[in-house]
Amino acid sequence: MNIVACVKQVPDTEALIKVKPDGSGIDEGGIKWVMSPYDEFGVEEALKTKEKFGGEVTIVSVGPARTMETIRTALAMGAEKAIHIDDPALYNADAYATASALAAAIKDIPHDIIFCGMRAIDDDSGQVGSVLAELLGLPQVTVITKLDIEGQTAKAIKPIEGAQLLIETSLPCVITAQKGLNEPRYASLPGIMKAKKKPVEVKNAGDLGLAVDQKSAVAKMSPPPARPPGKIIQGDDPAAKAAEVIRLLREEAKVI
Amino acid sequence: MAHGTEHVYSVGNEGREVFWNAPFELILFAFTAVAMAIFAYGLYKRWQLWKALGRPEDRTDNAGERIKSLIVNGLFQVKTFKDAYPGIMHALIFFGFFVLIFGAAIDATQFHIGLPFFHGKFYLWFSLTMEIFGLAVLLGVAIALYRRYIEKPDRLGYRGTPDNTADDAIVLVGIGAIIITGFIIEALRLHVNVNEDGFTWGAWSFVGYALSKTFTGIGFDTARILHKWMWWIHTFIVLGLIAYIPWSRLLHIITSSANQYMISLKPKGYLEPIADFENAESFGVGQLEDFTWKQIFDSDACTRCGRCQDGCPAYLTGKPLSPKKVIQDLKTYWLERAPVVHAAKKAAAEGEEPVIPEPEKMMVGEVIDLHELWACTNCMYCMEHCPVCIEHIPKIIGMRQYKVLMEADFAPELQLTYRNMENNSNPWGIGAHLRQDWAAEVGVKTLAEDADVEYLFYVGCSGSFDDRGKKVAIALAKILKEAGVRFGVLGPEEGCCGDSAMRGGNEYLYQIMAQTNIEVMNGYNVKKIITMCPHGYNAIKKDYPHFGGNFEVYHHTEILADLIAQGRIKLKNSVEGTFTYHDSCFLGRYNDVYDQPRNALKAVPGMNLVEMSSCFNKSFCCGAGGARMWMEEDIGERINDVRADQAIAANASTIAVGCPFCLTMMADGIKDRGKEETMEALDIAEIIWEAMGLEEAVPPAEETPSEAPKEETAE
Known part of the structure; x- marks a missing residue:
């Protein structure tokens, strides 16, 4: 089986994100880059599919x-x-341009099934797949959490509010992975060493x-508003303090 | 023919005839030769098995140190004595036999060559000495039989099932029989010598003499016949046991001594790094031949004494791991594999196609169960107490390396830990840029800001990221500042020390962590380092030198003890309650730092310091070492709870620690036992800072909100 998995490199979830002063993007200095976690589920499923049916997994990024x-x-x-x-x-492509590039690369190689993450954790567009x-x-x-392939049919489970759908489709198809689909593996050391020698074709749009x-x-990127500092309500009378909390919730936070 | 007969024995010229009544016959040489041949053949066969498997390793360098180890632990039995009861038991047999063999050699020399002094006073004292040591062996054997077959301590088995073999009984009964038949021979001789020949000094051989008093009904001729019979029985048992040595547990006479000679001369807890990741084909120990020959030989030195098991935190809390069982299971497996491999190699040497058959069983996973493999906390109790210097932990880590590096098959929670270390250089996976945040309120400079310092304070991940650990880092930084110690930190340039990666088998990740840190440290020309975590302390001190990181490393308790001794910090606030100090394994057993933490505590006014039932080098692990900190503990009791029980039994209100892992584990243990109202766990740095009385800061634990709110809380 010819399997394709698309991956995106994103900042680590714990990385300190600083927006450039001109709002054109983020300051990439000091950022640890990782594979988008949903793409990891996609890669893992691609590998499992290969291990079950044989074939090859091609990564496209x-x-x-x-x-x-x-x-x-x-x-x-x-x-x-x-x-x-x-x-x-x-480099700053939107979902459509990114998907076009992926499609241009994938259309020329055999593909029975294509895995993507259901969204990338940086821009959260969720459209590329x-x-x-x-x-x-x-x-x-x-957005699937389970996949079974039988012959030329893929059966996938997709959770929705209060239920889950069992969806059947024919191969070839595109699957986007949700958390719960699998537990991505930890690379073995021989795997890491071999990876250095595996073929990677670098292509540009041309x-x-x-x-x-x-x-x-993206017209402008700006940081979220700074979180206002917490307030400690002073006083000795618990009743008065409680009344003050209610007043603030009503008048300032406007949540009650 | 014999020289002894030239003497005429009398008072003042006491003695006896060697080979009295049972004259020396050349056939004795023949029997001895047969016994020795069987012994030599057995040893030769064993030698082939020792050689059959394993990678090369040099354990013959520095002969001086090795001989010293052999004398200390072999000849003087120092490690064996550390556990008094079995130590004395073994010593009675060991020293007893040692002296008796020496005596037999004197007898033989007297007979064949003649000893001019073998009469009179010398003879009498010689007789008495032999008598005493013969009795010692008999006592030792009696204790051993009692202990093994009646008392049945758990350590001589596994979970209540004794692991006795027929061999154990044969050896003990054989040794006992040598002594008993020896005394009977002596008694029969004395019966004749004293009562017929008029030897008046028979009582010097007091055991045989007393026994001879029961033979009064036996005629002298009958006694002579019985004596001769008994002499040959005695001789055959002796020769039999000599021949039996290589085929029995008696082989430990040779293998244990050899192991004591081939002791690791590296620092305690040393792990040989994997040298070449790029070109190696396999990593870690997946099968027997991936061990070094010495690691395999270890298992043949094991006498199943079970001291390792007796203090193993995993075993004692109901996990499947027993260090003894691991070594014995490896031995059994080796004895299955080695003859097959030896035969194949021999065939190959004779020109046949070298076919080494695949093992029938997987070593990692079948011979050694994965639950055993991952239960080890690397606490070093087993290695510290093994009387024959077996090295358990490097084997465990070697097999873990195989599972992690080769198969990537290990606990998911540990995988997450490693990813966190890869991405953010700390096991929690908290953003690496937050590493310096703990220091905000103390105002500690980084080396980037000011590199003109005496010490680098390597804070480590706990001190940087863990809320509880941060409080320790703050207390320590305040003390150091107060004492005028010139120090700085690496701040965001600091990385995880990598200890958990190394001990959890991820040597690759560990080396990346170590090399990154060393590069930064060397970049600032760091010479001296203070750590607040014994794991970083041990790794930087012992393992970083491999990668070009050579630093003087101190644990903060060493520094604190020094500052107190020098009067650079003054302790004025007195403490209340009962304190107990929990020895961190990586401070105590790994680095022999036992006294400094206690000295620091004892300097605190009002300190009432008590010891728990397990302390110093017998300390009971908190359960967090060997990467266990990051793993689920779902078999048996929790190790930290059992340790907390020991503190409760010692009536302690505060468990003082010097390790952030221990701090977490002890605090959890206190909570699990519902004692958080009356007990707490504190780092020594926190106790010292509190005692310095410079502020009301460092709230002892979360449950004391009585402290006046400080400006810092506003943030």
């Missing part, structure tokens, strides 16, 4: 040179090869015959 580290992580987990789409025109499926003309099942087309752009 869009991003600057540093993205190679994340690609190597996926290769260390057990993927066979990778395509790294590195083009300055795509869906747009990719549309561009490739494939069915998609998004190589893919892609004219980068953005449907949207």
